[in-house]
Amino acid sequence: MNNNKLHQQFIASLVKEKRWVRFYQLLILIAFFSLWEIASSNRWIDPLIFSSPSKVYTLFIDNIADGTLFTHISYTLFETVLGFIIGTLLGTILAAILWWSPFLSKVLDPYLVILNAMPKVALGPILIVAMGPGMGSIITMGAIISVIISTIVIYTSFKNVDANYLKVLQTFNATRLQMFKEAILPASFPTIISTLKVNVGLSWVGVIVGEFLVSSKGLGYLIIYGFQVFNFNLVLMSLLIIAVFATIMYQLVELLEKKLIKNE
Amino acid sequence: MNFLNVSKVHHTYFSKEAATEALQDINLSINKGEFVSFIGPSGCGKTTLLSIIAGLFQPTLGTVKIEGQDVFENDDLSIGYMLQQDYLFPWKTIEENITLGLKLLKKENHSIASKLLKDVGLPPVEKKYPRELSGGMRQRVALARTLAVNPKILLLDEPFSALDYQSKLKLEDLVSEMLKEYNKTAILVTHDLGEAIAMSDRIFLFSPRPGRLYKTFEVPEEIRNLTPFEARGHSSYSSLFQLIWKELESLEQ
Ligand SMILES: Nc1ncnc2c1ncn2[C@@H]1O[C@H](COP(=O)(O)OP(=O)(O)O)[C@@H](O)[C@H]1O
Numbered sequence: 214m215n216n217n218k219l220h221q222q223f224i225a226s227l228v229k230e231k232r233w234v235r236f237y238q239l240l241i242l243i244a245f246f247s248l249w250e251i252a253s254s255n256r257w258i259d260p261l262i263f264s265s266p267s268k269v270y271t272l273f274i275d276n277i278a279d280g281t282l283f284t285h286i287s288y289t290l291f292e293t294v295l296g297f298i299i300g301t302l303l304g305t306i307l308a309a310i311l312w313w314s315p316f317l318s319k320v321l322d323p324y325l326v327i328l329n330a331m332p333k334v335a336l337g338p339i340l341i342v343a344m345g346p347g348m349g350s351i352i353t354m355g356a357i358i359s360v361i362i363s364t365i366v367i368y369t370s371f372k373n374v375d376a377n378y379l380k381v382l383q384t385f386n387a388t389r390l391q392m393f394k395e396a397i398l399p400a401s402f403p404t405i406i407s408t409l410k411v412n413v414g415l416s417w418v419g420v421i422v423g424e425f426l427v428s429s430k431g432l433g434y435l436i437i438y439g440f441q442v443f444n445f446n447l448v449l450m451s452l453l454i455i456a457v458f459a460t461i462m463y464q465l466v467e468l469l470e471k472k473l474i475k476n477e
Numbered sequence: 478m479n480f481l482n483v484s485k486v487h488h489t490y491f492s493k494e495a496a497t498e499a500l501q502d503i504n505l506s507i508n509k510g511e512f513v514s515f516i517g518p519s520g521c522g523k524t525t526l527l528s529i530i531a532g533l534f535q536p537t538l539g540t541v542k543i544e545g546q547d548v549f550e551n552d553d554l555s556i557g558y559m560l561q562q563d564y565l566f567p568w569k570t571i572e573e574n575i576t577l578g579l580k581l582l583k584k585e586n587h588s589i590a591s592k593l594l595k596d597v598g599l600p601p602v603e604k605k606y607p608r609e610l611s612g613g614m615r616q617r618v619a620l621a622r623t624l625a626v627n628p629k630i631l632l633l634d635e636p637f638s639a640l641d642y643q644s645k646l647k648l649e650d651l652v653s654e655m656l657k658e659y660n661k662t663a664i665l666v667t668h669d670l671g672e673a674i675a676m677s678d679r680i681f682l683f684s685p686r687p688g689r690l691y692k693t694f695e696v697p698e699e700i701r702n703l704t705p706f707e708a709r710g711h712s713s714y715s716s717l718f719q720l721i722w723k724e725l726e727s728l729e730q
């Protein structure tokens with residue numbers, strides 16, 4: 214047998230494996246929803262609390278038809294994406310300031326630890342009183358929840374960049390700004406991307422909690438409203454929509470990762 | 478007049494635990510176009526001295542002047558520094574790596590990359606990334622990056638020690654030939670006594686704790702004019718090797 218043939222066999226086996234993986238993934242999905250439907254219609258679980266896929270689907274179609282769902286989704290998405298971007302960007306900027314001034318970073322060190330340890334969602338009520346019960350405070354929640362941890366992680370990565378890269382730049386008389394641009398920042402891109410991945414999840418938490426508190430629009434509002442009027446079809450529908458969009462956001466970050474990090 | 482003058486240089490590193498005296502009263506001068514080597518046991522301050530000459534930090538005491546100008550006061554002095562590893566930036570293409578210094582000094586010149594690649598004996602790999610090249614090729618790119626800014630002096634801190642033997646011998650020949658061609662002054666730090674003899678005009682031997690200039694050796698004329706590879710086969714090479722080797726041995730006891 215020649216090499217070419219072996220290679221083709223190898224590729225064929227990869228394709229085959231991938232097909233089986235997809236098959237089982239799909240099987241789990243179908244099994245989950247069918248089991249849910251059957252359990253609900255046979256009253257193995259309380260249909261009032263756990264709803265059922267068919268009810269969720271009917272509600273979904275109704276809400277799409279009357280246009281309300283679209284508004285809620287777009288509010289939440291907008292808040293989450295903005296909170297996520299602001300949180301990561303602010304974290305990166307703060308990390309850059311700390312890198313710039315080692316003295317400042319020594320001074321601020323204990324405060325970062327305290328702020329990081331504190332549950333940020335507990336600030337929610339204060340934010341809402343201070344900024345008003347609107348989109349501003351919800352976006353702030355989405356950002357504040359990720360900003361400190363991003364700062365700490367990204368700053369650590371800035372500090373750990375091999376000093377010899379800076380030595381090379383120094384022999385070219387580089388300024389500190391040039392060192393940041395040419396070495397510190399690009400060397401930390403992988404870390405920044407991995408904080409992005411974590412922050413996707415965090416900003417959803419911040420925004421949903423914010424919407425719980427503000428209670429006027431968005432998927433978080435639908436959940437809390439559904440809970441109050443005991444409409445769990447609505448709660449579960451919102452949860453499923455959140456799951457879908459959170460996944461899409463995560464996939465987009467992974468796409469960005471592939472584009473940005475060429476050297477691995 | 479001498480090209481490079483190191484006079485009365487002392488350097489002490491301070492940390493919370495201790496003050497380490499790394500260099501004590503170093504005086505030396507080097508002529509234009511000369512190739513010298515620093516050798517000595519590990520920890521005798523060779524890297525420290527090279528960093529000071531490169532202007533990376535100021536010595537505790539003393540001055541370093543290149544063509545009469547203090548290396549710390551003059552920002553325009555370009556110095557080429559090569560380290561043990563290539564430290565090519567992995568996210569930059571080979572071309573971007575080579576022209577990095579020019580970019581920082583605002584003298585951008587894109588055609589220089591392909592010319593330098595040719596000079597250091599590499600195929601046109603401008604658009605590739607460092608990870609696609611072997612260790613020896615990467616160190617050649619690092620040499621090209623160093624030469625791109627047309628430095629007045631080249632400082633080489635064990636640049637061949639991470640390479641396999643064959644690449645090392647080839648690179649020694651290349652560096653030696655290129656420096657002669659461009660008439661560059663260079664200082665090589667090395668662990669390899671043979672390399673020092675094969676490449677240099679003069680050899681400075683340092684002794685440790687604290688780092689001091691212990692002895693200077695002239696490499697005989699007949700070896701200097703040979704390529705490093707040929708020099709290793711010359712009869713005067715081994716006698717000089719024996720001589721310096723004995724001194725090194727006595728230092729390490
Ligand atoms: N950044 C530093 N801080 C403290 N001590 C240092 C530092 N760099 C080097 N030293 C000490 O200075 C001495 C000389 O080091 P170095 O110049 O690296 O020697 P060599 O290059 O000859 O091996 C050693 O004792 C080393 O431990």
Ligand SMILES: [Mg+2]
Nearest residue numbers: 523524525634
């Ligand atoms: Mg050293």
